[in-house]
Amino acid sequence: MENTNVTTGINFILLGLFNYTETHLFLFSMVLMTFLTSLMGNAFMIMLIYVDPRLHTPMYFLLSQLSLMDMMLVLTIVPKMAANYLRHTRSISPTGCGAQIVLLLTLGGGECFLLAAMAYDRYVAICHPLRYPILMNQKLCLHMTAGSWLLGGVDGLMQAGATLSFPYCHSREINHFFCEAPSLVRLTCANTMIFEFFMYVCCILMLLIPLSLILASYSLILAAVFRMQSNEARKKAFATCSSHLAVVGLFYGTSMFIYMRPKSYHSVGHDKVVSAFYTILTPVFNPLIYSVRNIEVKGACRKWLEKHFKS
Template identity: 60%
Template sequence: MVWRNQTFNLDFILLGIFDYRPTHIFLFSLVLGIFTVAFMGNTLMVLLIYLDTQLHTPMYLLLSQLSLMDLMLISTTVPKMAFNYLSGRKSISLAGCGIQIFFYVSLLGAECFLLAVMAYDRYVAICHPLRYTILMNQKCCVFMTVASWILGFLDGIIVLVAAFSFPYCSSLEIHHFFCDVAALLPLSCADTSAFENLLFICCVVMLVFPVSVIIGSYSRVLQAVISMDSKESRRKAFTICSSHLSVVGLYYGAAMFMYMRPASNHTPDQDKVVSAFYTILTPMLNPLIYSLRNKEVSKGFQKLLRKRKINCIQHL
């Protein structure tokens, strides 16, 4: 790595997204509220699916992994942002910056692939119900889930190593509320244009390939749902698929707006707002969308509350 010696002894400065005006204090409080709801909602989803044996199916295994990814993603950025804001400090160490980049990129990549796997799961369940236990058996489901994590981590390692191979010898002020590669590269005193072009191509590939799988899967699903004779079957299939499509639309809409635009069209303020949307707001909406629109999840939650109530009564 071509680093200047002093770089190892310096911290980066995160300029953040909020100042101390009344409006921004309110927005910061709102973000903390959203973080709390997202943290508790995704934690509850993971625990509920783990504890309720009736939810030990491929669909809910994938949903638990989505909640786990969202839980880790929101925990990667918001706590450090909140600590810096409340303490008045804006610094982040080189190691801390590297950790944020690695987990942020890894989790975004892993979630891209996982959403594609979830779409394939719905395609098999609706279009090939009699072969579902064969095509989406436990081994196959675990394999695709692990593959999503591995591909995401590989992406994170590649981006981290490439980003930290450049010397950072100019201003160390990052115009963001966390260490994002796109905000970090302009601080380098080397030419990063080739890497930025490669990063753009990689982002396009990682977004377009899963989206193609999702579009292909749901095109077949739509045809199958329309041809169903039972209104109840159509309603159930539509409810499950619309929940997933809502999550896909929120996630990929923001990601494509962020990473599939030319660099010349980016501004730091736009990047911060869009990043806040899919790293803070989307992880909160995902468990709400699935819990409110999924009867099995609602029943599992009610069952868990009843068991807890009975245990409390027995201990009195």
Template identity: 65%
Template sequence: MEKRNTISDFIPLGLFQHTRSHLFLFTGVLTIAIASLLGNVFMIFLIHWDHCLHMPMYFLLSQLSLMDMMLVCTIVPKMTAGFLTGNKSISPAACGLQIFVPLTLVGGGSFPLAAMSYDHYVAVGHPLWYPILMNWQLCLRMTARSWFLGAAYGLMQAAASLSFPFCSAHEINHFFCEDPMLVHLACADTSVFENVMYICCVLMLLVLFSLILTSYSFILTAVLHVQSTEAHKKAFATCLSHLAVEGLFYGAAIFIYMRPKSYRLANHDKVVSAFYTIITPVLNPLIYSLWNNEVKGSLRKWQEKCGNLNPQSHSSRFLSIKCV
């Protein structure tokens, strides 16, 4: 009979091996993670620094950047330390944290993305009604509910996953304690838990992704009624770039959390998980800033403020800056 244990440390085997090619990939992933942290920190700073960006849309964007930062900080430091030191063991408490935080952020992060797509639709389709349909009170309520629902979902999943008895083998063929991979080690019937997890994923991922697709379809329909080729090109480019990032996020999450255990391949799961935990967080600030004239205008103002080294001209120039 196999020895069962729920107290011993788990051992994530990691994403990389100690070979020259994997060392190159590790360096690339670490660079992307650092760039993600810097980009999201700067995005939050810029939104709070410039009062021209103190609007519901950019508040939601700052929440998304905060969630991306937390996701990277939860996964990458332990993965990096395990690769560099060789000590890959992780305590049950830390493992539970690695389940709780990503699920909280995946669940909670879905709501800002859906809210931002709704914001775009209202701004394009009903600009005169925008102050009523997308006001601060509604924005704050949606943000609070997203954090609450995401945290409740993450806590439920983490507590249920760690409550199972585990066999003597505590090695996780992954680079962090992801819920489906941990459940795979359980020496118990997990079918009920997997069915509940599947239903939760349908409600939190597929439904919200459907709402996002609906919002962008309405945006494109509204833009097509505008007699301007340039407006059409800009709208299509913006919508496609947003949908590409959101599709990557939702597609990866759906791939990980909505497949039966019998269809899982560890190497595929590790690569897909890297997309939504490391790659997507670096794309969000790029996509939502490079395609946005207001964010680019705020960036120019910040550069002008930092680049002006003369105190007298700095003061006069700063006072002359106005919202675009």
């Protein structure tokens, strides 16, 4: 029987994603398996890029940063959710709640700009291959990566600080499995109209601007691919770009569903499902998409397996 004692004091109460029925226990087990698969898959991708000299290029450096962000994202959400579920408790301190919001928005915002940087990398590689070492040099690559982390961090700190500054004078029960800014805003007893407008503007900056750059890059790439004479070159370009576009579609689709819909269209049940998708499932898809669709990654993986498991 579920222990209903929760810390009410000044803590928030996470109502969670699962109950204690057999079906939900099975789903919880699947989430843990997905969590472990995501950690191992992204860690393996980072290790592979680090050890294989053929993958020491800007494209794969950016991919290793994407894997790092995905690892940190699932570590921000799943361990606390699992600990609460297994201990039959639901509380989370304001500090823990703020940390989740900061990390979630830092990683999510950083990933927005990192995906835009990856799109620019593919644009230069396909449209200006001879100038690639100049236009996409190591210094620029490091600057774009650092900028992605910085912009995400600034967004996270601003939104977390503003969200937790509101008075929560009624229920402190968050109908979610982690602290997400839109879920906390629903609990405040203050007028949040200005903050919601501010959050909407941040979402436009963090989502629509990088997405516009990505779409512009791939429009130019598509035009260049259709002008290619070699079928082999076309296939390689499509294979590389389709992997990136699949990741972009998964990430941006779910993020925009959560953060850019009008408040009146929000449904708690739908929000929790979509949040589970982009915080738990999407990070496990990224290494799979890049390993299955990318010839160089498959070759590096085969070489590593032969080296370490050759009989």
